[in-house]
Amino acid sequence: MAALLQRAFFGRTKQASGDLLRRFSGRLPAAACAAPLPLARDFAAGPYIPLPDKLQEGAVICYPHQGRTFVLGPNEPREHKDGGFRIAVIGASGPMGRQISRSLVQMRKTFSGLGPMTVQFVGRREGHSIGMLMGLCSELRDAYEEFCPHLEVAVDLEAVRADIIVMAAGAMLSPAYKTHADLVTANAEIFGYYSSGLVHNNSRSIVLVVSNPVEFGVDTFVSAGFKQEKVLGTGAYLDSMRFRREIGAQLGVPRQQLSGLVLGVHGLGMVPCWSTVRLSSMASPEKEEKLEKLKSEGLSRKHDTNAVRALAYEVRDMMVAGNALAATGLVNKQPADVRAAVRRYLSFFSGPNYPRVGIAESTCRLMGDLLNGSETRSAAQVQLSSDKFLGIQGHAIGAPVLISGRGFSLAPLELHAMEQEAIQGAAKEADELNRSANAMNLFQMIKRKAAAKKVPA
Template sequence: MDVAVLGATGDVGRQVCTQLVERRILPATSRLQLVGRPDGASGRAVHGLRADLVDAYDEHAPLIDVAHSPDDVVADVVVVAAGATSPARAGASLDRTRLALGNREVFAGYADAIARHGSGHEVVIVVSNPVEVGVAVMARTLGAHRVVGMGAWLDTLRFRREIAAELGVRRHRVGGFVAGQHGEDAVPLWSTVRISGQDPTERERTLRHLRRGRTLDGFPREVAAAQAELVEVAAVDVGAAYRLVDTWPADLRLVARPWMTHQSGAKTATATAAATADLVEVVLDGRETVVAGQVALDGEVSLAGEPVRGVLGVPLVLGPEGWTRVLLDPLPDDESRRLQGAAAAVVASLRSAGVEGGSRGGEPGEAGEPGEAGRAGCAGGAADPEGAGNTEDAAGVGGARDDTGARDGSPATEPSWAAQVRGLHRPGTLTALAGVFSTRGVSFDSLTTGAVDGDGDAGTIQVTFRATPRRARALERAVTRLATVRSVVVQETTDRPASPHAHADR
């Protein structure tokens, strides 16, 4: 399977790419696509990033590709790390409205491009802030269950770490989730916390100790007071500010510590990338796993008896097809009230960004109205020559247009293709070729080998297979990257007009 990282050369995008390779989440036959803008600095930097990753991890690196046009984003998982970021400096305050207004166009542009040119099955992980705006915009175009925001999972990992640190254990021994809005309106769900090895009585005693007699009703006031105190202390001694954070309860530390990190002039790129890599790994693993994320709800959760229809962070089940269901038991009163407050904050944030409602949009097969970026081109000015703003071709839930032109979700016959591969005459060439196809779920109709050239160095391999044009192009690009392949020519063999793609000898 393949992963594309939009905004690959940014602080977070670069870390995401590095961790995907370093943690060996992608096998050597998978493809990591680094996506930049043709008219920006990233258009040049993606080439350098690719070279740097290969230098560092050549022994186990996947096939690493570079793309600039939205048309060329081909992946099973798309990580959205493009767009503006919040400032990281002392005294800086996050203007969520300005950030939302700017990045809304980034989200809309890429969503429209993926809907028009994608397979209709990509899982999108939104990393860029505001996460909730990204989820709302992309879910309306691509379908709610294919889009997950990373923020609630990062907050969950932070919450677990803070609890583990106070108990003197490792994070993997602590369960529990954070819901709500990513950032200051995060809602720590104390009722979901579990500690490995503790029975219900011990857990209840531990939670009373950790919470220090507090409820979540006063949590927003505590967060505001903590930030004001940190500004004053950090003006004299940043180290003292962090030591002050260490004295507070775990749920308050969950919000205050990363906020202080931005105030210090650093960023949280490493932790953000680690949480993102976790979610990518879950999707690629093929098994469903319980995580937390921001998603576009349509009544799966009820608060105070009212169904939630909009974007909210919740515990959910994530797998290869996206998220499938929400796992949220009835909450204690203080958690329910705080989650209602966070839901209201998300609605206000979306409205200020010009995103109406934030629900997942129309019925299956329908798509939300594209943003201005979708009409003008892709994020940051990457023009879409084929007009990505055409809503007729946008993918909704279960109604994605595939490469053969089917728009009603019905199966379409995949065309046949013939690939002529000129490969080196050495062990491993056929194995590597087969690996590229198998990891993308494409089987050979036939595979034959020709005579080895006169110099005995290379020979021809003929492969026939069925795939959508989009998948055929992805296979061609991946095969071309194999070290044992010199050239590839792929041509459609059905009655439709031929679509030859060729790469010159290397």
């Protein structure tokens, strides 16, 4: 009832709304009047407060649903929870972050039962980031006015408040960064900057790491102080969806009728686990028989990361040269597990800033699994505190997990001996990559200290 009255008062000043509510309060149960009205500026009520020319340190630009834009100062009280939830997208002004932001807003109806939803877009003060994020808010409100969540723009890490943090900042595979080794060089320091800057105000948050190398990203956020069971990398989740789609295309069935996991490292070293693949009982016996043949072939084929990497680089070079049809034909000739690993190179190297639609949608689906109130069996990059998964411990790896609103727990899973061996090999590769990234971070820290000493006091 109080909510109905609040809507009835829409457009009135705060004082007038309060007077009217008191006039009706005697006719309502006490509980209906207990919740205070939101600030007038949270709606379209009251006089418009002009935006400042410059954003104060720690301030946030707020776009309330069906309200006027305003700036919330660093020392002003922040409404949080209200029975709802907050999501922060780190790197929202980049091509990956923008696509994730759009997918999140589109999924607002899916999250409608969870109460008010706020999406905070986190960018930088340098360059055009603020302008791009304000433009993004304007476009999203134009497109999804009927159900758009509350939106915010933050460019200082101390202003970030979220229940779920999506780490999407940094370089991506592209013509400028052609290998995961290139991404280590580009992103190692970025992971350290954001993880250390966010943990103070968000130590209880769930973190979804989308940026690569995802294993190093997970380890960095855990090392910064985020809870181990609440930091997940999205790579294995996305790889599993790609694997199921390729199998489904070959069988002529929807991906939804298939289960199956990809574990190990994200990318070309991923380990598609044919032993985990199952087909829904809705499928015909002929489809089941065809799947068993594919599984038998897949389990008899030795996992060769070097061969997959060589093929991916060939596809990459063909795409960069403009031979898209020939590159696609080469990918289509491969078995389903190899196609799942390599097909991404057709889009990643088709041009600059190609929209990462698949990655964005899978990230939002994973978020749905976290928020749907149940445990979902899946795969994700996680750091394990025990050696219960193939003896791997101390660094992140794609593992079978149960995902819920509390984070993850390790899911029991029996694997073929060859799959176990491949995952253990992938874990060694991930550990070597992490050592390289840590060395890069140490080198950058030494450079910063040396530069600071040269600056006169």
